[in-house]
């Protein structure tokens with residue numbers, strides 16, 4: 272983990288209290304911490320940095336890691352295709368990340384991509400701010416994103432059919448600078464970042480995957496600056512009780528709190544000047560993109576991801 276991030280980090284166990292860590296650094300090289308323990312002076316929680324990967328998810332357990340589908344090699348390779356298919360000139364590659372990137376205005380400061388998987392949108396945002404951070408609960412995704420950041424190229428084995436595989440090599444374009452991004456294991460419901468520290472915040476295809484979508488939005492609002500901030504949320508709003516109990520959904524219900532459609536309810540939350548996401552956000556016209564996941568050569572999932580971009 273790049274050492275400069277220490278200034279931004281706080282203990283995620285003590286929220287809403289904000290306590291910077293004491294860093295007990297084992298190995299570091301040229302501004303990069305390879306191994307360390309980050310210790311909270313308030314609650315005593317200890318988080319490790321191992322092989323450069325900071326593990327800052329206070330809810331992580333070993334059993335979650337073994338059952339999380341996002342930790343498997345097959346899903347990592349699927350997401351590497353989804354994020355970087357255009358870089359290997361795949362004719363079926365999704366254009367979604369380019370469309371989302373086009374919505375962000377250049378802004379000084381730090382960008383945060385929550386649930387950023389293998390890193391595409393963090394790299395995109397690194398070109399329009401000073402520094403971009405991608406966080407995800409999947410260690411496998413964060414390891415893959417950091418590998419691309421360090422090596423700038425990666426050979427990936429894509430499933431063709433059955434046990435047949437095809438190797439492709441992803442090479443990052445020069446405009447995505449490795450010194451301007453970092454990737455951490457962290458949880459979007461308990462962000463290890465100081466309040467008002469983030470200029471650009473993105474949440475792509477995440478809000479329907481977390482157990483408390485409103486807690487994710489509150490955390491976004493806590494870390495986002497009061498001015499000169501942008502927020503991009505995009506999601507298929509595939510609400511499911513596997514991800515969150517129905518009372519937590521922000522839409523997809525006919526009555527109760529957050530009845531109606533998810534996108535309209537998120538827009539209403541952002542535009543409410545006295546609501547829990549105040550100070551108020553100016554919301555642009557919502558839209559949608561087709562986002563793709565590839566399982567094998569003849570099997571793709573086509574997902575309409577509905578987006579809203581807001582600024583304040």
Ligand SMILES: C[S@@+](CC[C@H](N)C(=O)[O-])C[C@H]1O[C@@H](n2cnc3c(N)ncnc32)[C@H](O)[C@@H]1O
Nearest residue numbers: 341386387388407408409458459475476480481
């Ligand atoms: C559907 S994928 C979307 C990935 C990426 N944002 C994109 O659009 O390509 C959802 C991602 O959210 C991550 N995730 C799920 N719950 C999370 C949480 N509580 N905090 C952070 N990341 C989470 C998953 O590991 C996965 O990478």
